Amino acid sequence: MQNQVVVVGAGLAGLCAGRLLEAGGADFVLLEARDRIGGRILSAGDDAKPGHDGFDLGPSWFWPATQPAMSALVAELGLAVFPQNAHGDVMFERMQQEPAQRYRAMEQEPQSMRLAGGTAMLTQTLAHVIPSRRLFMNARVTAMSLDGDGVALTVARTDGGPEKIMADQVIAALPPRLLEATISFTPALDKVVLRRWRDTPTWMAPHAKFFALYDRSFWREAGLSGAAQSMVGPMTEIHDATTASGAAAIFGFLGVGAAQRAALGEAALVAACLDQLARIFGKEARTPRATLFKDWASDPLTAVPADAALGNHIVPDGRAWVTGPWRERLVLAGSETSSTVPGYLAGAVEAAERAVAEILHRLRLGGA
């Protein structure tokens, strides 16, 4: 049987696309390679497993003042938001030999907002409006070929052998660089298009986040916001990660590069992060009740080897993401393909809206 649409990837873009396809009356399936939805959105409990009221190992913030599509989605889904904590002084660590300095915080502009329950509330709520018969986990697309009146997708299932799925239209809701590296196309795409996909950095894929979870936000009691900058490391940028329900935590982005992280290993990095937190926030910071660590550069469903190096911001331009014979069958919808805010959560929402409008138009089901 031929589906009207196959969506590849159940990150924010794929789930937004699924919700809009469902509303538009399209017959579709959504294929996700992982055993969970969300992609780069990962809110985890103390045990590092995806959970409610989770700590955001992927994205934490959105900016309502500049991201109207994202704000509209959050409001439509009825999700509660709260501001990133910025009350209190910030710390600055300049040199190993010198104690961290305390400064009065600048007003945050625009205000970063977080989702109560973790950013995964967004993807979990979206998944509720997609019928379960349409969503398949552990289904990794490995190849696509133009086949008569549609596209034949080869899907590797962990619960069985490869499978062929047919579609009139395909929405590829994953980073273009990952698409180029992991899915083969017959006939091959134009070389210029493939080079552009390869050269488009996957936003934040080179990064790793460390969390220390505590019984209380002791830094707030000391008049600190939990924010710190460091030129010593291993974390360069540190923030309060306390949840809306009050589960206390601090997180930091590691400034150590992906190759060095791989060489050092998680245990050594965690120990160095705790040393740093103790230097900056005092000895109580050395003994968290739990720690969490997520290295996105070593996650093969987000990053490719080229993501070991930090990428630049993507500058949107008007060029088509797909050309040649594929143009009538394939639309890209990963956040990096957004024409307004590529790489961000808001970009995934915008790219999915654009892709589905195009697909519904092609299927004559309404839309643009």
Ligand SMILES: Cc1cc2nc3c(=O)[nH]c(=O)nc-3n(C[C@H](O)[C@H](O)[C@H](O)COP(=O)(O)OP(=O)(O)OC[C@H]3O[C@@H](n4cnc5c(N)ncnc54)[C@H](O)[C@@H]3O)c2cc1C
């Ligand atoms: C550490 C970190 C911090 C971030 N912080 C912020 C922030 O604060 N604010 C912000 O706006 N953005 C932030 N981002 C970026 C944000 O996470 C992304 O913009 C957004 O999640 C991208 O969604 P997406 O659906 O386009 O892609 P993804 O989330 O990458 O989803 C792609 C999906 O496709 C699946 N997939 C891959 N290959 C296949 C295949 N062959 N077959 C089937 N499925 C496949 C993947 O498993 C995944 O589920 C951050 C990202 C990271 C990693």
